[in-house]
Amino acid sequence: MDIRLSEVAKKIIEDIETNQTQLRRINEYKAYKVEVGAQREYVTERLRELFPESYQNMRVSDVSLSQKVGSKLGKAYKDSPIRTMGSNTDAMIEVYDKGGFDRGFKDFERDFNRQNYGLLWVNKTKDGLCLHSLKGYESFVIRDQSSGKLEAVIINYPDNEITTTLGSDSDYMEQIIAESQNDASSNTRIYAMWTAEHHSVWRIEASLSSRGSAVKEILNVPLEGNEGMINPLGRLPFVFASKSSSSELPFLNPITEQSITYNVLQSDLLTSCALQGYGQLVVKTPEGYEIKALNTGMTTAINLPLVEGVENQADASYINANPDLQGMRETINDYAKHILSQHGITAGQSAGEFSSGLERLIANADVSDIIASNQVYFSEIEAEVAAIVAIYGEVYGDFNLGDPEEFRIVFPKPKVMISDAETLQNIRTRMELGLITDIEAMQIIDPNLDDEQAKAKLEEIKEQKKEKLNSFMGGFNGQEGNEKAESSEDAE
Numbered sequence: 030m031d032i033r034l035s036e037v038a039k040k041i042i043e044d045i046e047t048n049q050t051q052l053r054r055i056n057e058y059k060a061y062k063v064e065v066g067a068q069r070e071y072v073t074e075r076l077r078e079l080f081p082e083s084y085q086n087m088r089v090s091d092v093s094l095s096q097k098v099g100s101k102l103g104k105a106y107k108d109s110p111i112r113t114m115g116s117n118t119d120a121m122i123e124v125y126d127k128g129g130f131d132r133g134f135k136d137f138e139r140d141f142n143r144q145n146y147g148l149l150w151v152n153k154t155k156d157g158l159c160l161h162s163l164k165g166y167e168s169f170v171i172r173d174q175s176s177g178k179l180e181a182v183i184i185n186y187p188d189n190e191i192t193t194t195l196g197s198d199s200d201y202m203e204q205i206i207a208e209s210q211n212d213a214s215s216n217t218r219i220y221a222m223w224t225a226e227h228h229s230v231w232r233i234e235a236s237l238s239s240r241g242s243a244v245k246e247i248l249n250v251p252l253e254g255n256e257g258m259i260n261p262l263g264r265l266p267f268v269f270a271s272k273s274s275s276s277e278l279p280f281l282n283p284i285t286e287q288s289i290t291y292n293v294l295q296s297d298l299l300t301s302c303a304l305q306g307y308g309q310l311v312v313k314t315p316e317g318y319e320i321k322a323l324n325t326g327m328t329t330a331i332n333l334p335l336v337e338g339v340e341n342q343a344d345a346s347y348i349n350a351n352p353d354l355q356g357m358r359e360t361i362n363d364y365a366k367h368i369l370s371q372h373g374i375t376a377g378q379s380a381g382e383f384s385s386g387l388e389r390l391i392a393n394a395d396v397s398d399i400i401a402s403n404q405v406y407f408s409e410i411e412a413e414v415a416a417i418v419a420i421y422g423e424v425y426g427d428f429n430l431g432d433p434e435e436f437r438i439v440f441p442k443p444k445v446m447i448s449d450a451e452t453l454q455n456i457r458t459r460m461e462l463g464l465i466t467d468i469e470a471m472q473i474i475d476p477n478l479d480d481e482q483a484k485a486k487l488e489e490i491k492e493q494k495k496e497k498l499n500s501f502m503g504g505f506n507g508q509e510g511n512e513k514a515e516s517s518e519d520a521e
Contacts, residue, residue, distance in 0.1 A: 133160030
């Protein structure tokens with residue numbers, strides 16, 4: 030695949046700009062916004078579809094379940110892992126720290142959990158190497174259909190057809206200053222492409238023909254210092270990861286639509302609460318009688334004059350539907366628990382009252398298996414990133430990381446989220462039954478201690494207990510001696 034050829038680049042760009050791919054980009058940008066908490070516009074849009082005449086008067090719920098799930102599952106990089114590369118460990122740590130690699134890996138984990146796949150880019154800038162986690166709506170991959178090996182990567186930041194919605198804050202203009210992400214690259218039609226051998230950049234220009242149809246022209250953007258469009262690394266500076274074994278992209282994560290639907294249901298509940306409190310004002314007027322203005326709210330005063338001699342007089346009354354709000358609440362609770370359990374968040378007890386029960390359900394959920402599984406996979410990803418970093422050092426001579434085969438990574442072991450009282454009770458019971466040693470008990474309290482560290486900790490605790498006991502006994506003996514001395518003086 031020679032991406033230096035315009036016909037090859039054009040075919041790739043045409044695939045990217047198909048309706049199917051554009052729709053997926055829109056959905057992935059939507060998933061990103063919902064997870065970071067910018068989902069209100071999507072909830073309002075859904076309410077507008079359901080209640081076109083009255084949605085503006087509804088109480089809109091805006092609680093991102095997608096964000097809660099992402100925060101709960103995204104703990105693999107909560108504590109920075111320990112990375113080593115033989116005698117060049119210090120050089121590697123310096124490169125990683127300067128380039129903010131830990132932050133890049135944290136972003137990657139969040140994108141990986143949301144999209145079910147992720148793409149890391151080890152990029153060289155004038156300040157050195159840095160690590161980017163590319164979102165699904167701004168990057169595209171070509172993989173071998175049989176092996177799944179990454180063959181090419183294309184980056185194109187989305188235009189306003191992807192980033193804007195009916196309720197967004199976009200003005201369809203790209204400014205110089207930092208602005209809304211909805212407007213970022215609103216006029217961009219630049220495609221940057223990489224293979225193991227080549228790197229090229231193409232620009233798309235559209236114009237109107239004499240018949241009024243749009244004509245697209247593809248133009249190569251010259252790369253300063255790299256007119257031959259060569260990839261000097263000899264390999265892709267990207268690492269692709271997927272939860273699916275297929276060479277195609279995984280299915281979209283349903284948590285986005287589930288989060289929006291949950292908020293639509295919660296909006297129904299909030300609006301129903303308001304309607305139950307206020308009631309609905311019903312005004313009956315005879316034919317020919319017109320009320321110029323009518324306002325409803327917490328208090329309403331209406332002037333309804335009586336017409337003498339007329340049988341049908343104007344009348345006003347409130348209707349209170351008295352809905353089963355508790356039943357509605359339980360329905361939404363059950364729906365939310367189904368969403369959470371589908372994404373691996375479960376707890377042994379019911380959420381109970383939902384005002385605090387949802388937070389308790391998430392907080393008490395044990396997702397250690399999911400986090401540990403991700404860490405095993407991320408170890409492979411980290412090794413590939415380290416190999417790319419080492420190649421950069423060799424090609425540009427900025428640093429020397431030695432043999433990337435020596436790279437090792439150790440993730441801190443996740444701690445099970447149970448109370449201290451439950452932990453101590455479990456340890457006490459196991460020790461009474463003779464199922465664990467003192468060292469193993471210490472490692473349950475702190476899973477990151479090895480045998481020698483746990484043994485040293487126990488010795489320190491024993492010494493501290495001995496010092497406290499000696500201090501106590503010394504004080505007791507001193508007090509007893511003083512009392513004997515005072516008794517002797519009284520006797521004399």
